[in-house]
Amino acid sequence: MKTSADEQELERRFQQRIEDEQKIEPKDWMPAAYRKNLIRQISQHAHSEVIGMQPEGNFLTRAPSLRRKAVLLSKIQDEAGHGLYLYSAAETLGTPRSELIAALQAGEAKYASIFNYPTQTWGDVGAIGWLVDGAAIVNQISLQRTSYGPYARGMVRICKEESFHQRQGYEIMIALAHGSAEQREMAQDSLNRFYWPALMMFGPHDRESAHSARSMQWKIKRETNDDLRQKFIDQTVPQIAFLGLEHPDSGIRWNEERQHYDHGEIDWNEFYAVINGNGHCNRQRMEHHIRAHEEGAWVRDAIAAHREKRGGRKQQVA
Numbered sequence: 001m002k003t004s005a006d007e008q009e010l011e012r013r014f015q016q017r018i019e020d021e022q023k024i025e026p027k028d029w030m031p032a033a034y035r036k037n038l039i040r041q042i043s044q045h046a047h048s049e050v051i052g053m054q055p056e057g058n059f060l061t062r063a064p065s066l067r068r069k070a071v072l073l074s075k076i077q078d079e080a081g082h083g084l085y086l087y088s089a090a091e092t093l094g095t096p097r098s099e100l101i102a103a104l105q106a107g108e109a110k111y112a113s114i115f116n117y118p119t120q121t122w123g124d125v126g127a128i129g130w131l132v133d134g135a136a137i138v139n140q141i142s143l144q145r146t147s148y149g150p151y152a153r154g155m156v157r158i159c160k161e162e163s164f165h166q167r168q169g170y171e172i173m174i175a176l177a178h179g180s181a182e183q184r185e186m187a188q189d190s191l192n193r194f195y196w197p198a199l200m201m202f203g204p205h206d207r208e209s210a211h212s213a214r215s216m217q218w219k220i221k222r223e224t225n226d227d228l229r230q231k232f233i234d235q236t237v238p239q240i241a242f243l244g245l246e247h248p249d250s251g252i253r254w255n256e257e258r259q260h261y262d263h264g265e266i267d268w269n270e271f272y273a274v275i276n277g278n279g280h281c282n283r284q285r286m287e288h289h290i291r292a293h294e295e296g297a298w299v300r301d302a303i304a305a306h307r308e309k310r311g312g313r314k315q316q317v318a
């Protein structure tokens, strides 16, 4: 029976490993709170990848050319793979995928709020690739250095594919912004509707963040929400200028002293309304996910039966 002195010693050694930049692996001792925080973040990251397929999937049958359709299909398939990597990483912490998915479908786990916004035009597909995947890259490059081994290694693979996602989105925006007046108007409208929700992907301000302090101490996070958001804001200004579009933030100003752009405030009421279930598409996204999961039950049953037939333990397949 471990005494509290034993626990303290284990925690001290664990934190020393974190300070020494040693990766924590699945079989290593870790504080229960570290494990819980990781299961929460990694599973929500996985949910985001999977739910994120829906908005773009809405345009698969309406892509303007066979090439655009093939590129979009390839991107969406990548997102599914990212979700599977991340569920696998979360499962190394001891929670089966079936439980993670049940939590999502019961509304007990989150996914990135931006996927509760509708895709109304082809410009939205461009804006999602450019801005949403662009924001995800800023966040995920940082997460390549996260202290948990399986998560860090999954990020390395995901970042390589994410770069293609961002480029294909920006290529769509270039075609629209340098096209007809109607196409330019479409690009501006998509930028206006997706810019601020993309900034929300980095989470609330550090001072309001429930998890950041611990996540930084454990090096789950290597940079704070606000620092990563600032990086994204800074990189997006010249991209918007190159497109010849108007910046959606009228408060955007270069600050020579800070060497960053000062910017307007995010509508946090909108953020919390969306993450608490009151976005445009929350219900639709969940209904679709539940329907697809139920329709896929036969695949899981077939895998389980095949495993049993080959002498494996009858395991539930998520």
Ligand code: 3HC
Binding pocket: 040, 041, 044, 045, 046, 048, 049, 052, 079, 110, 111, 112, 113, 114, 132, 133, 136, 139, 162, 165, 200, 201, 202, 203, 204, 208, 209, 210, 211, 212, 215, 225, 275
């Ligand atoms: N959408 C939904 N919920 C969000 C959110 C967002 N954009 N930002 C924060 N939240 C939630 C948090 O999950 C937390 O709620 P919880 O306690 O119920 O989990 C609460 O708001 C407080 O936020 P914190 O900043 O305290 O939470 P974190 O420390 O977890 O930081 C985060 C939030 C920066 C999103 C962090 O979880 C993270 O880095 N996650 C991994 C990256 C990720 O999930 N990105 C989305 C990828 S989507 C994608 O890549 C698909 C693309 O390819 C199309």
